[in-house]
Amino acid sequence: MKNNFISVMSGKLADEPFVHSFSSIEQLAKVMLAPNRLAILHTMAGAQAMSIRELARRINRDFKAVYRDVQDLLAADVICLEEGKIVFPFDAIKFDFMIERSAA
DSSP states (O other), X not given: OOOSOBOTTTOSBOXXXXXXXXXXXXXXXXXXXXXXXXXXXXXXXXXXXXXXXXXXXXXXXOHHHHHHHHHHHHHTTSSEEETTEEEOOOSOOOOOOOOOOOOO
């Protein structure tokens, strides 16, 4: 899939970018900003669906560790399963977040 933005429900090119929100910066960091998970997303961005074993080979990591990271990314709806293979159906990721002082 080489579309920049895909509507998750329809599978068609979306007018607006797909937005995925996290409840906190800590949750974003835990799910997506860990170096090993960023490597997974970087490898999968713009790539075809692949098996976890193939992904582990491409990023040169142990299968079990990659499997755990993939399960967490699946649970957060960042990647998805398609016919038994994992898919990140986007060419790029843009992070946009704000850190502000909490009300006292």
